[in-house]
Amino acid sequence: MTLTAEDRARVLVEALPYIKRFHGQTVVVKLGGSAMNSKQETLLDVVLLRYVGLYPVLVHGGGPEITAMSERLGLKAEFLEGLRVTDADTMDVVKMVLTGKINPDLVATINRLGGQAVGMSGEDGPSIIAEASDPSLGFVGRVTQINAEPIQALINRGYIPVIASIGLGYDGHSYNINADTVAAEVAVGLGAAKLILLTDVEGVLGEEDKVVSQLSRADAERLLASGKVSGGMIPKVKACLRALDAVAQTHIIDGRTAHALLLELFTEAGIGTMVTP
Amino acid sequence: MTLTAEDRARVLVEALPYIKRFHGQTVVVKLGGSAMNSKQETLLDVVLLRYVGLYPVLVHGGGPEITAMSERLGLKAEFLEGLRVTDADTMDVVKMVLTGKINPDLVATINRLGGQAVGMSGEDGPSIIAEASDPSLGFVGRVTQINAEPIQALINRGYIPVIASIGLGYDGHSYNINADTVAAEVAVGLGAAKLILLTDVEGVLGEEDKVVSQLSRADAERLLASGKVSGGMIPKVKACLRALDAVAQTHIIDGRTAHALLLELFTEAGIGTMVTP
């Protein structure tokens, strides 16, 4: 279908108040899981955000590719409550895959699409300080401190930071951290306006197994307590709740929709679930 | 007709390369004549341009309203080759109407639409130095010098300058200057990326009375010489030719089309006539 001049003008004009509202603000976007499938469209959106004056920051993990590489190298992937157990060998694989494969791929794609990205892990700077979250999980960490300065320095120079979810401990060890959690902590550390977690489902399911478009802090906590929110959705909802301490708008949206970021930010059509204070 | 998410995404994505190309650049827009009719849409476009990182500068005249006020005050409007003869009394009316009515109306509308405009005439600063263009025309002036500093200062602070086409002579007199000419000189003085003259026809008519979508410098000069370009279109085409000395893209477009600026700048659909070096 051909769009008329009027249609085109309408979309552009509709986008105005949103572009205005987010102009000059930081938006932390977490890529991950199979949401990586529509990577090209998502990264084009990210470049567009930068051009219209927002400051996007990407955070990524890389579960499936870590598993694949571990298997190829003959290491066994072991999970405890949905969190990967990470021994020293596995940690090496995590670093290689995250900062040696996924991160540079994202950076190269953004640079090819006309943006200017710089990849980093939380060890650079260091910007993410971590400690072991549970001795039985090995080098699985939790964030104890965000050093926003090196990330902010890149933002101020106009670069799009792409952050692999690895932290540096004061014990000198690297830690593998859940990327949703890292995104939330980075959003808080940067004073971001929005946290957007891209996932591969339509949103958070409510009581009647329908996607809930908006969720209050209380609702979210109830769904967590009732077990209604389960599996990989648990760290996502928890990340939103954590971010709400400092970030006004948090979203869990369907990364399988092409240009989900643009639609979420610049049109009235809400997608996925927004968790609000 | 309802636009689908896909349609919306398509328009936004299509606008990207244009937004990128013009990001951080100055665009001088001349309002005037009956093109003032779709003022609301045009000024909304101007506000939008500012939000997505362009620096719009508006220039305006005000022929019809000057005539109306002159008549109400019992002054006779006299024209010589399409240029208004301006005696001292008429010059007072010109200033009152341009800087006392049209200019503050434009400024107030932009401010209401969410932009930040500051009105000025060429006497402020002073930014436009003029001299009499022809003794028999009275205080009709031509630009002898643009002092871009006060205009640039407003741009740098994020304001949208709205400039009434009046200049200050070294003789201490105010001069009424054709607004197309002022727009061209201001565009040159600011090193603008584009000059856009809004008018109330579809564009420049070529040999077969069809609108020509693109016109080379040589074509434009031939059409001027042949008399094919006539009346109020003469100063517009001349303004484009003058601006081409320093401005790469000049346009004469139909201000009656709603959101003509957005469509011209951010879509592939060309409107009106582009005059190129």
Next chain:
Amino acid sequence: MTLTAEDRARVLVEALPYIKRFHGQTVVVKLGGSAMNSKQETLLDVVLLRYVGLYPVLVHGGGPEITAMSERLGLKAEFLEGLRVTDADTMDVVKMVLTGKINPDLVATINRLGGQAVGMSGEDGPSIIAEASDPSLGFVGRVTQINAEPIQALINRGYIPVIASIGLGYDGHSYNINADTVAAEVAVGLGAAKLILLTDVEGVLGEEDKVVSQLSRADAERLLASGKVSGGMIPKVKACLRALDAVAQTHIIDGRTAHALLLELFTEAGIGTMVTP
């Protein structure tokens, strides 16, 4: 009489402590009424102030000229308690006269005298937010908020702002505001060191109809309550009292004295009435 070298040196040296005291400070001067008669000398003083390091800001109304133009256009001037009733047609005239005639004349004169002035009304920026002060007065406004940024931006670049006493309402209407009041609000908004209201009488008359050279806040309030201060002097004294909330020195001086500003600022000879906290 010829002044000797000694005399000249004496005046210059006497001016020193005053020049020192006001160096780098903002002085808001309200022009108006018949005090506009010695305009040339007053504006020369303003230019001088800028050269010796003060930051003058001018505010002006334009009562008599508005009345004259209204009459010429067949509109009737109506006053309520010394405040002009302003319907939509009259408001058009107010804007045309203030920002289309008086303001550019002041700007052009200052620029001719070697200063660098930029004219603006409260709608530019917008810098003066207003609302209707009394429904029965029409578009007569009172200041609800001063946005000092656009004025300060001009000051910081070395320009002399010349401000017409018009404000922009959140309802999108323009409002005509008493210029003494605007001057007081602008002085407060800018954190000025001095507010000087030029008028066409020698100063405020006290109990025995003699000009009082200094007036405390309490004295001024008593004179207002007793009706001793009346007519056009009421808004002037009220403006001083309002400004005293943030401005240490407020003056009502005789604009008919040539170079009244220089004499008030730089010599020991006080002129007119100073209202003190």
Next chain:
Amino acid sequence: MTLTAEDRARVLVEALPYIKRFHGQTVVVKLGGSAMNSKQETLLDVVLLRYVGLYPVLVHGGGPEITAMSERLGLKAEFLEGLRVTDADTMDVVKMVLTGKINPDLVATINRLGGQAVGMSGEDGPSIIAEASDPSLGFVGRVTQINAEPIQALINRGYIPVIASIGLGYDGHSYNINADTVAAEVAVGLGAAKLILLTDVEGVLGEEDKVVSQLSRADAERLLASGKVSGGMIPKVKACLRALDAVAQTHIIDGRTAHALLLELFTEAGIGTMVTP
């Protein structure tokens, strides 16, 4: 042996003219090969350089570890004239090892020693633009352009950039580039004062198989032509010659000596071979 106060003072005082000479200048250091063995001492030196006002930049490759990982993953390492043939699968391994293992290890170690390092590859920014050097070598690249801005931005904020020798092609592919070459190009692009290539031999051997302490451009070219310089030393000497276009001092020194950098920079005892213009 205990050092006396006098001995200590002597070393410190001797270091003065060198510290003075290099203060505020950029020094590019290439780590690599078995020189990585005394990594701890070398990185401590790098931290020290930063503290005394120099700006060190590290460049690294990672040949042996790439080979090891390739083998572990069942890929065959193939060499052509001492350059690794790199197919798409091998390139993935190169990236994983360089930016996913060696680079974060270097960064974490520096950060632990009290410095502030940020890791990057040439794809970040992108700062290193490359093209295929020889179709038969696959994704082995040569540098076509250095974009110094993102590296310089980190330097200016006080960080120590640690750069993996990977470049981004305009074709969107990643290229594996010889780290000596990258170090030379980065040194030229940054206008460095010194290029230091750490290696695992004592220096360049001259005619009589003795280490030559200083080598002119002509000498170096003759040794290359005669085949006296061979194997992995070829790209090192060529890198020095390339850097000499813009860098005044280039060194090939023995990374096996503890604190070789400090000794080279801050004492009169020369180590290894200096190639001079």
Next chain:
Amino acid sequence: MTLTAEDRARVLVEALPYIKRFHGQTVVVKLGGSAMNSKQETLLDVVLLRYVGLYPVLVHGGGPEITAMSERLGLKAEFLEGLRVTDADTMDVVKMVLTGKINPDLVATINRLGGQAVGMSGEDGPSIIAEASDPSLGFVGRVTQINAEPIQALINRGYIPVIASIGLGYDGHSYNINADTVAAEVAVGLGAAKLILLTDVEGVLGEEDKVVSQLSRADAERLLASGKVSGGMIPKVKACLRALDAVAQTHIIDGRTAHALLLELFTEAGIGTMVTP
């Protein structure tokens, strides 16, 4: 005699174009000889200049006091062609008197009068590089280079530099330099607008022993050649000629007149002799 308001206004207004012309410019003033008698008025003038936006720089020697102190210490003052022969002991006295007595006295007086002075000699920074002008004169130097940076740094912070006419040689020795010459070199080095040499005569005497109010470069050279200019006036006229290479206005004026600087700069009454290009 009492001055009227009109008289006062007249002097202030007359000063305007001069204040305007010199606003923001540097004026180098050389104090010295018996012109030091009206020190208080001169230094008050200097403070005033700073307040009205000029940047005064003072240079001083101290002949008579050096002679007095030398005698008191039993050293014999010896002159060769009007230049003091300076052995090592005398040089110690020169430094003690210039930077230990005259300089701090000038600084303390200015600070007491409300200015902010910082004293320095050419050895500070070092700002004046010198060499022996004639071996037979001992440590009498001539300027070989001005390092304006430390002087300009003080000017930029709003301080009034007070410079003793001593230079530092590359041989590590201090040199005594004629203060007129230093003033000229400093004026050139700073790109000053004016050089003013205060002296204790009315000006340069011309052919008929009358003070000449203006002297062209050619006139000045002829008067020097003819011997008409003699004694201590020789270095003064030579200093003006040297400064004319870069400074448009140079003056030799009578420091015995109270407030000679103010009168010279801000009134039409010329005093002394102006040497022009």
Next chain:
Amino acid sequence: MTLTAEDRARVLVEALPYIKRFHGQTVVVKLGGSAMNSKQETLLDVVLLRYVGLYPVLVHGGGPEITAMSERLGLKAEFLEGLRVTDADTMDVVKMVLTGKINPDLVATINRLGGQAVGMSGEDGPSIIAEASDPSLGFVGRVTQINAEPIQALINRGYIPVIASIGLGYDGHSYNINADTVAAEVAVGLGAAKLILLTDVEGVLGEEDKVVSQLSRADAERLLASGKVSGGMIPKVKACLRALDAVAQTHIIDGRTAHALLLELFTEAGIGTMVTP
């Protein structure tokens, strides 16, 4: 004895944590007494400190030379409780010797050694405000206020301030102040990290006439009360106690040891006495 490469590396590496700790911090050093003997080494240390990123500030008195010059001029040196009685004539000598001889000698030496020093007394700025400490002592002063701005301005530009211990009173008189006291006040005023008083003994003697390497505030006060600390050591210990209000580390060290400053700051070998909070 020849130092090995290993020895050299060891000293440099040992210095690292100290250089790091003091990087960017201000260190006030008081020269004085016979400690001036190893002036060359001390000033070389000062230059070195500046090169490795510390900000040294020197303060000096000049007792013995003042006495010598006073005697030569036939003035009698009189002391009261170890403080010099200073009449007007003596004060002239103090200024001449301190700011006219010792200060420029220190400045010239530093400049010759490759540093950039600027000499000043407390009268410059003025930076040290003083009042008479005791009428019977004449122009002996005590500090009432430090104006750190002019000193800090020099520091910020990279200069090494060399300050003669003279202050300016609000009464317009110059005051001679104990240099230890001035150093302490300057250290407090600048927020220095360290105060180092160079002296000509090994340190503070404790109960058994042995040098105490560390002294708490309480210890120091007890030694003062008991008379164990006496003579010229009294103002030194008091200066340390005063500085401890704002400066964390204060030292009294033996200036006769060559490079005492380097050894104190950059090695583990403590010299002299440290007074701690």
